[in-house]
Amino acid sequence: MNKKIIISVILCIVCIMSLSVKSLAYKLDTDDKSNSDEMSFYKKENRSSNKADLFKNIIKATNGKIIEYGIMAEFNNSDSREKTVNELFKKLNENNNLVKKSSSNSESYSIEFHGNSIDGNIQSTGYSNHNIVKVDIVKQDNKYSLYKLNSNLDSILKDYNTKIIYYKYIKVKIENNNINGAYNKVIKCLKDIGDSNIKTETLENGYTSTTYTGQYEKIYSAGKPVDFNFSVVHYSTGTYIIMGTPEIIETY
Missing domain, CATH: 3.30.70.260 (ACT domain)
Structure with missing residues (x-):
């Protein structure tokens, strides 16, 4: 009985860790996209503000x-x-x-x-x-x-x-x-x-x-x-x- 309880606890921990990793990966991907968009916007602004002769x-x-x-x-x-x-x-x-x-x-x-x-x-x-x-x-x-x-x-x-x-x-x-x-x-x-x-x-x-x-x-x-x-x-x-x-x- 104790063995079954231990296995159930371990499975719960693994499930929680898996969900945490997916959440972190999504956050990093979202941040990267946000930073990429920000850099793209910055480049456009930089081009228009730095006029070439x-x-x-x-x-x-x-x-x-x-x-x-x-x-x-x-x-x-x-x-x-x-x-x-x-x-x-x-x-x-x-x-x-x-x-x-x-x-x-x-x-x-x-x-x-x-x-x-x-x-x-x-x-x-x-x-x-x-x-x-x-x-x-x-x-x-x-x-x-x-x-x-x-x-x-x-x-x-x-x-x-x-x-x-x-x-x-x-x-x-x-x-x-x-x-x-x-x-x-x-x-x-x-x-x-x-x-x-x-x-x-x-x-x-x-x-x-x-x-x-x-x-x-x-x-x-x-x-x-x-x-x-x-x-x-x-x-x-x-x-x-x-x-x-x-x-x-x-x-x-």
């Missing part, structure tokens, strides 16, 4: 020579078109000897300007019950000063209490005419920051691509977000890489 990375990877760069600012405004455009030109011309040419019609007022290695246009166009103002500046330069230009324009526009959208672009010339080689190097720079969803179209003289990197302010194209656009093209003067965010603002 794609322009700089691509120029370095392709050994490109900067030819020109530009920026366009766009915002809504309810003031007089002529007043706004003239005010902006005056601010832009404080440290430059710019030559201007103004034009107007029933829908818009604009000033086209030229100076030492700089060209641009300021335009205010009527739309519904407000005006759309665009400030477009292109600078011929071999230095990487795009963000300095952005900062200078931002300081000029700071008094306009409205949302301003910036379009930036840069054009570089590569030493050889290897279009495919240059294209592949740009793709690698994008993949290095975790971007793989790249849409490419073939041109007569090269390639043009769009993608969403999560690094810049986005626009939508065919219902999908886009924040980076680049083209690798060949002309009689050489082979160039043209990059823009969220899209290229100049013709190519």
Whole structure:
């Protein structure tokens, strides 16, 4: 009788231990999954918070020579078109000897300007019950000063209490005419920051691509977000890489 009791006790202990082990295993598996999800979330957050300077990375990877760069600012405004455009030109011309040419019609007022290695246009166009103002500046330069230009324009526009959208672009010339080689190097720079969803179209003289990197302010194209656009093209003067965010603002 005592022997049967002892065996029953042992079986109960074994059963309890088995259930404890299963419970612990489930907890560890749940914790591992939770930690994995947390790390995955952290990586996504880390990628979006640590922005890469794609322009700089691509120029370095392709050994490109900067030819020109530009920026366009766009915002809504309810003031007089002529007043706004003239005010902006005056601010832009404080440290430059710019030559201007103004034009107007029933829908818009604009000033086209030229100076030492700089060209641009300021335009205010009527739309519904407000005006759309665009400030477009292109600078011929071999230095990487795009963000300095952005900062200078931002300081000029700071008094306009409205949302301003910036379009930036840069054009570089590569030493050889290897279009495919240059294209592949740009793709690698994008993949290095975790971007793989790249849409490419073939041109007569090269390639043009769009993608969403999560690094810049986005626009939508065919219902999908886009924040980076680049083209690798060949002309009689050489082979160039043209990059823009969220899209290229100049013709190519």
